[in-house]
Amino acid sequence: MRKDGTCLLIFSLFLFSLSSPGGVSAEPIDAQNTDLWDIVEDAYVYCYPLVVVDATQKKFTNTEVPNPTQAPINQLAHSNFVFTAENRLVVSPNVDDIYSSAFLDLNNTAFVFVKPPTYRFCSAQFLDAYTNTIDVVGSGSKTDNPEDEVICLITGKDYEGDVPDGMKHIVIPTDMAWIIIRTVVNGPSDIPNVTAIQQKMMLVPLDVYLNNEIYVPEKGTYNEKYNFNPAEYVFNMSAEEFFTTANALMIKNPPSPDDTEILEKMKQINVGPGLIFDAAILGPDGPERWNSMVGQIESDLISKTKEYMNALDGWKFYGEPIGEWGTVYAYRGLIAIKGLGANPTYVAIYPEADSDSDGQILTGAHTYRLHIDKDMLPPVKNDGFWSFTIYGSDNFLIPNEIDRYCINDRSNVTFNEDGSLDILLQADKPAEEMMNNWLPVGTADFHIYLRIYGPDLEKIKSTWTPPKIVRVMNDENISDDNSTEIRESVVEV
Template identity: 30%
Template sequence: MELTRRQMTTPGSSVLGSAPLNSFAHMPFTPDASFEGVVSPNVDTLYSMAWLDLSAGPVRLSVAATPGRYFLLPLYDAWTNVFACPGTRTTGSGAREFALVGPGWQGELPEGMERIDAPTSLTAIVGRTQVNGVRDHPAVHAVQAGYRLTPLTDAPVSTAAGPGPVDLVTAPVDQAAALDAATFFAMTAHLMADNPAKPEDAPVVERIALLGVVPGRPYDWDALSPEAQRAIAEGAAEGLARVRSAGRTPRAEVVDGWMTPYDIGSYGTDYLQRAAITAVGLGANLPQDAVYSLCRADAGQQPLHGSNRYQLRFEAGNLPPVNAFWSLTMYNDRQFFVDNAINRYAIGDRDALEFGSDGSLTLLIQHASPGARLESNWLPAPEGSFNVMLRMFWPRPEVLERTWHTPALCRTG
């Protein structure tokens, strides 16, 4: 989290989504097949990202009215938990004014502002605004312009991204993995001064204090015996290996070939899951806001491949149950979009789909065109291996309660 913040708030940074502290960076476009800035991109939403330092005082988050358009502005603490999520689901589509308040702040807020208490001074926003195709970009840009951050105090905010030079090239997750134990725990002790652990974390805080890691106190690695240093370094290496292993096989429910993680967005004391999800990518949504299901195999448990043809059939009345919208996105084996003749990277309920006479919906997933008459329901696949992801925004209770499941992909040729 901290290394990502440093990289994205360094003045002059060209990292995607970079902006000064307490300022939004808005993504103005939906990516195409040439985009490889992040894995598993989407064409459903445009992002609005911000990194906040609340140690100097509260920050006002202004949201203009967004009638008819789904959006969410999840707020993440320094431990990557979503602690609040202004948006269509929670606060509606009217204009709102929020005061984001850091830990320990005492003072009066302007009348009419809704207070949101952040558990840590370091806070991130990874906002998403519904976009309905490229022609919809100008309308979304107008919505994004209605998201504003302004300080509520005159206290200066540091513009320094962090101590020493900032690596703008190496991915933050790789930077974190390369830290030696002494540097890692020194950074942990320093950051915990303004980003305290939760009460339920007390047992772990007490345990790491035995290693000399005390919030706000300089970490003295040299005061440890060689045996202690060696044991801590070995433990850190073992922990990193466990995180990497968990990240390769994330905890998820698997039904009919669809892998769906539900225990994300807020982790409690599930530290391994939290670290594994963060290693894959920051900014996981709460399931109440969005559920993503990934499919790599067909109904016969065979890997998906462009040499075959597949169908995803939703019977009448059994479409993905959502309050906002759903989509199915195609990815190659590197988790990027697939170049195709009709420039279609996802298909969903906002497209002009053709339904069967019985009310069913059949999506065609294959490399070659099924013919002009059927292209409305075609999601182009690559020639080789691929996977598809079903995104359900603001899912209904049957998704969250796990009583609705995505049908299996059936091979048809």
């Protein structure tokens, strides 16, 4: 695992039966029962998104005032930079978007969020404590005109007030909520334009908005103990720490009514809303087995979720129901481990390629041509966009002499006479006339992500032909001679 995304009355009665005074549960399963560790693993996978989102919130809100990566609870943080190879804060960083984000506590307060009118991709994603995407507004939305202002009323499930005219009501079923806003940026020189959009965003309590009051947010707090890497923090939890945290979180962040079956199963080991977990149930070798289970959980989940990995002529991407999980807990758990806050496919997909048209691993020791046929640019809707980004085997951006990490639909590339496009994937600088089409790859192994925001999924699944990545014969620099021969065994990828 990497240490480094209705029926209220009936459900309330069900929840009360699980969290009645004293944390009473069903008779716990015996430590010698062979099914015990199957239940423990299922419980871990179910609870992991909740626990890691809570840890992420603690880290994110651990500040007195907003800064580019943190903000106090119920306040927006606005990033103001584009990732480069020098930034190693997160793996596989996105160099096309600038992020804004906020964590909300919806226990007693309703909030208004305003997404201003924009003429570029700007998408606001609303998630619950289990990483379910509850709604998306702006770009990528199923209903909004991406250019329009959108005013959202964000409430918890028990909100009984009115919804003011002109507001979109977003009901989050958990007290803990997370907003992730992605605004496309065209390189560092474009940051001031994104900043202007960010300054027009608004997040205030409902009463402040309705009364048109000047809002002065409360000062946050800083605690040294929350200055941690959230994933590493959760990874290093003992069984008792992990499940005690999960049990407490599930009280204010209740499981879905659809989770009845897994909740009944977890109750056998005292995992559930308000229950009291006792690590003694795991037996004398419990800590050792726990560490072993946690250490291999990512590889186990990859094996269990292969059906959700979509193949696309040599490229691959995580498909539905990503971001809208339902009861697919293994898939939800895997993506929470690999990267929180995943978009549903109607907002974005991220095809990846790590091999060429012959199935050989991509390496900077060779040179390649990424070829896109005429009329076969990645298909997007409305204000969607596409981008090719190179990463090393460590999943970080690769240093290069021109500080170029992606080529996208905003790049000043040169198309071929027949309308097709060639992107040069190579370590060495090409001839001057091909510089705009050069995507540096370093000298070691690499892989490439094709980010498609606002994808036209119908075309992608039917008529679109993905790009080919073809190794150039004898590893010649393909810009030196336009007639350079390409190996005959070309396979579309």
